[in-house]
Amino acid sequence: MSTPILPPGLAIQKADERIMTLNVGPQHPGSGHMRIIVQIDGDYIVACDPDPGYVHRGEEKMAEYRNYVLNIPHLERPVIHDSCNILYPYVLGVEELLGLEISERAKYIRVIAAELNRCVYTMYWLAIYGIFLGHSTMFMWPAGDRELLIDLLEKMTGARVTHSYFIPGGIRNDLPANFEDVCLRQVNYFEKRIKEYADVFYDNPILISRTEKTGILSREDAIRLGTTGSVLRASGVDYDVRKKEPYDVYDELDFETNVMKSGDSYARSKIPWLDMMESCRIIRDALQKMPKSGSVRVKLKPNPKGAIGSVYKRVESGRGALGCYIVSDKKPIPYRVKLSVPSFRNLIALPHLLIGEKLGNMPSIYWSLNYWPVEADR
């Protein structure tokens, strides 16, 4: 029998008596819309091939057909729980191309919205992490507590998850009346709540025994693989774009970055939780320093044209550094929009971490990478 001619993506694999190939996903309730092809020898993973793309929607191609403002609602779709942060670099880039100068108040409101969004995303991620480890309480608590911040964002933006709040030139609308007081109260209560997670989750001996010393990513590997965000900081590299390359008003705000040295699943799962407390600190500080009145939006002319050239902007999202590369050729629509998303960048660490681990550790390692399948696919 002659071998059939295959399209470039396909390959024929020989059956092996000892090695078994497992397809985890792409419709697995845990993995999200993503397939991980693992080969196991007994209980140990010997090969791993992540296969994203199940929900590839061509966001970058779509962006080449719409003008700079119409791109906003669909570019936030890859990660709707963190929709402010995924729009942030795009909006910053478009502002540079259009030569817009935005007001101080709009900058502060953006930071508040971005930090609230980071918490909302992290709570969702944490809920899934709980259910991945069979810890149902840890699913229910974050899923419930995140409603507090969703309510706040709904008051700000009018939408629960897909906010489309950031626009070139500022933000879409000003804060509602009395927002500062409500925000402060909710955020204080939220911080008190998430501190209680230590008792039920992070100091829980069962969690520690399952995640500590599994999936260790060394500092050198974290740098070499180009990982970002919580994965990088859990491996002992102190790099946060908010600190290193402050955008908007982050350089005026008071916060720390969290770094852990162990680089295991436990550290990777703890860093986002610690970051949420810093987010609460940022929000409180920003509410205090924010100008109490002023315009929040520069009026754009219809179909604005970008200057000829390109721009690369990055921000720190809930998962890590998120870059946006825009090429403009002086037309109302961008020539090319490229999103360099943290999920895609962290994915490279997955085969690196899984090989040699037990299959039972796969869920905890996989989700500790702070990976959002839909974002990686774009």
Next chain:
Amino acid sequence: MSSESEKKNVEEKPEDSKLTENKTAEKPTVEKKTVPSKKPQTEESELPAFEKGIGDKITEKFGEKTIISFVKPDRVGVKVSRESIHDVAEFARDVLNYDHVDSVAGVDYPADKEIEVVYHLSSYTDPALSRQILELATRAQREDDPIPGNDATKLPSLRDIFYSVEFHEREVFEMLGVFFEGHPDNRRLLLPEDWADLPPLRKDFRNKGR
């Protein structure tokens, strides 16, 4: 239509047109490595010194093979010929201390019959470079009737220098059909395995109904 709306802009917003004028006026001075600038004294001092130093180091080493396309605050753009991209990347890693790749973007230019691949390098380990992005752009020959992997659209892979480009280059290969020579794993990543159309981020691939 474009000329009409441009006219409108000029009429409506005088201060805005001034802004764009400034931008266009900046452009030739930024490209001063290739084009002799008109007013060197004033513009030279406006260029950020540290970023200019990075650009100078690269031109010093590689001379004619590289063109500094722009120097902006925290951003340096370098155009590199496809023969020397490997050497320039190695130089950026070993001498300039860039240690990973943030993003690899492919941009299609059908009018030039070329596809540009842009690497954004960044550094975690060198504190002086923590704000910096070095943009290496190189161009591959473009074919109108592509056979991805089996035509002239090829570039040397940077995976042996920056391990972090592995998935990024796979994405560029499937989305634009640029084959990376030396990459160990040039399979599809995001697209379906049996995708048989044009690489979708090429300009001649049109979305339905658009």
